[in-house]
Amino acid sequence: MLSSTVKVRVAALASAGVMALAVPAAAWAQQDPTSQASTPQASTGDTQGLDAIVVTAQRRQEDVRDVPIAVSAVSAATLDEAGIDVSRDLPQVIPSVQFSRSGASGLFFVRGVGTTNAAVGEEGANAFYIDGVYLGDLAQTINNFNNVERIEVLKGPQGTLFGRNATGGLIHVITRDPGDELEMHGQFGYANYQTVDGKLYLATPLVEDKLGIDLALTYHNQDKGWGRNLTLNREIHTENYWGARSKLVAKPTDTIKLTLAGDYYKNRDNLGLAWKIKPGTVGTGGVPGVEGQDSTANIIPLTRQKVYGTSLTGEFDLGFATLTNVAAYRKARNASDFDVDGGPRNLIRITFVSSSQTIQEELRLASNGTGPLQWQAGFFYLNSKASNDSDFTGLAFSGSGVARQEIRADLKTNSYAGFGELTWKVTDTTQLTGGLRYTADRREFDGTSTNVLLSGTRLPPSVQPIPRLKYNEWTYRVALRQDLTDGVNVYASINRGFKAGSYSLQSPANKPFLPQTIMAYELGLKSELFNRKLRVNLAGFHYDIDDFQVRSAAVASPGANLILNAATVKVDGVEMEFEAAPTDGLRLFGGATYLKSRFDKFGGPGADFQAPIVYPNPATCPASQFGTDNPGLLGPGPRTGGYLTCFGDVSGNRTPNSPKFAASFGASYSVPVGDTGKLQFTGLYSYNDGYYFEPDNVHRQGSYSLVNGSIEYRPTETFGIALWGKNLFDKEYAIQDLTTATGVTEALGTPRTYGVDFKLDF
Structure with a gap:
């Protein structure tokens, strides 16, 4: 059941939302409920009220208000106005979402x-x-x-x-379909850091009402x-990428729709790999931390x-029901080279x-139909x-x-599921x-670890007897x-959720980690008030998570990571989202999340799972810790800088990447200019209370705030020019933090950026 604290907060937020009416929901997908839009919807905010929101959260098109799930939907128009053009920026408009990047x-x-953990597999x-x-591969989740x-x-x-691995939730990107008319949207921009951006969307019918194609x-x-x-x-x-996506949509009859889609993306950057020693810490050899975006690593x-x-x-309309079949093939390849310790020595x-x-x-x-029973x-x-x-490679290994x-390492997975x-x-x-x-x-793993000596001699590979994994789980929803x-x-x-267990591909000598299961209890309120000029959504939730999967430094491989299980995690939280159109041309939107996510049991005498805890060197593991020195890192004994990993009890600690409070607020105001033009001002503020990166x-x-803003002028419906800025106050914040034997390194988020965009729409 929900804790009393959560119940009280839900009641308080409900009263504030309904009575004060000053806090409007980040469910912003603007789409007519009877048809699928093929072009970005403009933010209305006029006297007619807010547009309807149609989502597919229950695998069928429904008004979001009728879905008993906490859903945040963001339209293409809102993404454009708020300056959200990559998936890593989603937390700025959805406070309950956090993002971290590794490579x-x-x-x-x-x-x-x-x-x-970001390892392949x-x-x-x-x-x-x-x-x-x-998209199961984490390398496919950074989308433009x-x-x-x-x-x-x-x-x-x-x-x-x-189902599959949606234990915390899911993110679903829905792209446009080509419409019945020729369509073109182009955008070209230039920004600081000598950045050039370009986007182009073309769509055309090939056979009227029967066949259409697009290219993005x-x-x-x-x-x-x-x-x-x-x-x-x-x-x-630095960053360089390009991508293409195309859809061919055929409607040979009124009851059949076929969609063939393909995409390609190529990227070359070092945004998530340019590790630097964290300020306020000392790396091995006495190397001090580095402020700002600079680094002292020995390679690029x-x-x-x-x-x-x-x-x-x-999609086949059978009359009584609709049959949908989705067949897909995905492939990703990644090559990386980076310095884990972040210092000038090759550690x-x-x-x-x-x-x-x-x-x-x-x-x-x-x-199909509107009867009292609906099923799928x-x-x-x-x-x-x-x-x-x-x-x-590096000096971290030379002591031995x-x-x-x-x-x-190779990992094969076969997964089967039936649902209703x-x-x-x-x-x-x-x-x-x-x-x-x-x-x-069903999972099968094959891995070897081979040491090459300083003399060049290759030792026989270490092959561990690794069993095949079989997991069978029931999950449900009421x-x-x-x-x-x-x-x-x-x-x-x-709701009951399940994430399968697996192997740590970066450390094949370590045993597999167990599945993670979650029981979730939620109360929610959804409302549209004042003739749809105000939308307020509230939710309170409690989670019980067993065998929570967390990252730890690998014992046998310095710089590598493996996954450990924490016994239990408890999560309590409340959240609110709003959207309002109080006057002509003005739209307000935002939300807030309060979260208490903690390890209920992770380590201690007799515990099945012991937690990794780091100590600055020179050090030895305290007698109170339930483990020994970690000799697989740099070896025991005093040295200058770096960290020693011990194992012990972190019960009561906060889980990684779970800020206690996060919020966002945005406003968009549009005024007419002349007979055909308009001027639009948009601002977005987001706040994060801060978070930890490791269980210890x-x-x-620490806490930080980000501010984005833009001014767009459209003299006609077909042409626009926009000035924009992101992270206007140039706040520094870490999106990744890694503790190894050589010290603590971090990667920072995007600094202040600003530029100009030219837009064409036909």
Whole structure:
């Protein structure tokens, strides 16, 4: 059940939202409920009130107000106005979402639940979808928003209809379909750091009402770095990428729709790899921390990435039901080279090449009609292969006479799931939903670790007897919705989620980690008031998580990470979202999240799981700790700088990447200019109370605020020019923090950027 604290906060927020009416919901997808928009919807904010919001959170098109799930939906128009053009910026408009980046991988957290390890083969605790296709590889979650129609963020476990690894929630990117008319949208921009951006969207019908095609292109080139490598006197933090996506949509009859989609993305950068020693700490050898975006690493890091895929979606109206089939293929390849210790000495350098490919198939049958019973059932299959070839070099190994450690690892996964859900309209104002899903996961691992001595001699590879993993789990959902008035309803739900166990590909000598399960309890309120001029959503939730998966430094491989299980985690929280259109041309939006996410049991005498705790060197593990020195790092004994990992009890500590409070507020105001023109002002403010990166809660990112703003002038409907700025006050904040034997390193978020965009729409 929800704790008394959460109940009180839910009641207080409900009273404030309904009575004060001053706090309006980040559910901003603006779409007519009877049709799918093919172009970005403008923010209205006129006297007619807010536009309807149609989402597919329950695998069918519904008004978001009727869905007993906490859903944040962001339209293409809002993304553009707020300056949100990449997935890593989503937390600025959805406070319950946090983002961390490691190399080419994006790590998302929803309500404190997420994945901290970015190794290939690791799947996120929050599922990521594009047009109904699951993206299991974390390297595919850093997306540029070009042809996006809307983004839906479902909060809380989605263990029935989506299922796979949606333990904290999911992020679903829905792209546009080509329409019945010729369409073109272009944008060209120039920004500081010698940055050139370009976006182009083209769509045209090929056969009237039967066949259409589109093409979306994006290009980004940042030549000047955010900082400098002080050791090599070269710029760092640069980024270059381009991508393409296309859809071919066929409607041979009134009852059949076929969509063939393909995409390609290529990236070259070092944004998530330019590690620097954290200010206020000392690295091995007495190397001090570095302020700002600069680094003292002994190399210029680099990651190169290719991601591509294709999917075929068929929708068949059978009269009594609609049959939907989604078949997809995805592939990603990543090559990276970086300095883990962040200092001028070659202590730990990692070079790796990783790849992944997935084949997936989903078949769903969903009832049509408006009767008292609605149902859907389906089957899901996924086959994935991931490989990782890593070389670890540096002085961290030389104490044992080792010049290089080579790790070769392959992971194969087969997953099968069957699911069903039934919604019963008990009365005109009461609705009950129940769903069930059965998942069977099979995983097979093959890995070796080989040491190469300083003399060049290769030792025999270490091959560990690693068992195949089999996990079979039931997940379910029960939700009750009660309409109070035409514009207000409340709901209560119970959900069980599951994330499969696996292996740590960077450390094949370590045992597999266990599955993570979650029980979620939620109360919510959704409202549209004053003739749809104000929308307010509230939710309170409690989670019980067993075998919570967390990152730790690998014992056998300096600089590598592995996944450990924490026994239990408790999460309590409340959140609010709002949107308002109080006057002509003015729109307000925002939200806030209060979160208490903590390890209920992680370590201690007799515990099944002991927590990693770091201590500055010179040090030995305290007698009170339930473990010994970690000799696989730099070896025991005093030295200057660096850290020693021990194992002990962190029960009561906060979980990683879970700020106690986060909020955002935005405003957009449009005024007419002349007969055809308009001038639009947009501002966005976001606040984060701060968070820890590791279970030991030693190093913390403090609170920070970000401010974005833009001014756009459109003399006609077809042409516009916009001046914009992001992180206007140039706040520094870490998006990744890593503790190893050599010290604490970090990677920072985007500094202040500003530029001008030219837009054409036909």
